[in-house]
Amino acid sequence: MDFEYSDEQRLFSETLRKFLNTGYGFDARAKIITSSAGFSEDVWAAMAEMGILGVPFDAEHGGFGGNTVDMMVVMEALGEALVVEPYLATVGLGGRFIARGGTVAQQKQILPSVIAGKTKMAFAQTEPGARYELARVSARATPSGDGWVLEGDKRAVLHGGCADLLVVSARTAGAEGDAHGISVFLVERGAPGVTVSEYRGLDNLRLADVRLSGVRVARAGLLGAEGGGWSLIE
Missing domain, CATH: 2.40.110.10 (Butyryl-CoA Dehydrogenase, subunit A, domain 2)
Structure with missing residues (x-):
């Protein structure tokens, strides 16, 4: 498998990093960590709006049908920023269980809601x-x-x-x-x-x-x- 980023992936990476550098600095992250929820609903909603929550899921559910390298782009950027939002738990684990093992009905019911940021x-x-x-x-x-x-x-x-x-x-x-x-x-x-x-x-x-x-x-x-x-x- 070729792990070199394509031009599209590099642009996506730059956009995601710009978003995180702008609104996810040290002070902002410290406030998020000590909040009652332990993560930011506003950041989560922004991630949904940017399409980040739909990267690995098929287009028929509202996703982008991304591959492993596309997920690498996201996880690398989130890791650098020490993001505490439930991306891995929701998209990388829970959502992928549905995509891999769910029935058609389960996928139609759950994945669009995950991609929209409504279901964690x-x-x-x-x-x-x-x-x-x-x-x-x-x-x-x-x-x-x-x-x-x-x-x-x-x-x-x-x-x-x-x-x-x-x-x-x-x-x-x-x-x-x-x-x-x-x-x-x-x-x-x-x-x-x-x-x-x-x-x-x-x-x-x-x-x-x-x-x-x-x-x-x-x-x-x-x-x-x-x-x-x-x-x-x-």
Whole structure:
């Protein structure tokens, strides 16, 4: 793959850096970090208006259909400015789960809202004692009627406190540590049984611990195939 920026990518990079240099200086960032939300809704709205939130998504959903290098342009600029807005959690993780594993209906419902800056997302994966082993999933999804009931705890969910929609891994089969049997579900942060405890990480990004207690998820909330979540997670 050619990682050299095209003229269009260089122009996009310059535009994004100009925006960040103008309105995301040290003092502005310090105020954002110490705010109650931990990020700026105004900056997020501006990023949506500039099309940054739609870079990796198909044009049919309102995105730009960008490739890996296009995402490199964005992430490089955001990293240089130490941006604390939930771009990685929403676009790089949550939105990409929908784009890769979502049904047509899920994509049509969620991706345009993500691209417009109206829906923020987070990936609730890490669990107590997992130590970054992705298959160490003990949260359970038990069949109930036309759906499942989720039970379990997730730790250090990046931007979990501001997410409207959580992408949650839970086990529908197998034992903890097995790659097979992990399923992925879409759970609204405000759903009954979801408890979110937010805190600030060492890098000033907001994290959250998420407890799932009797959380009901309809069949339409399954992302990808039941038990086939590992292919989306790894």
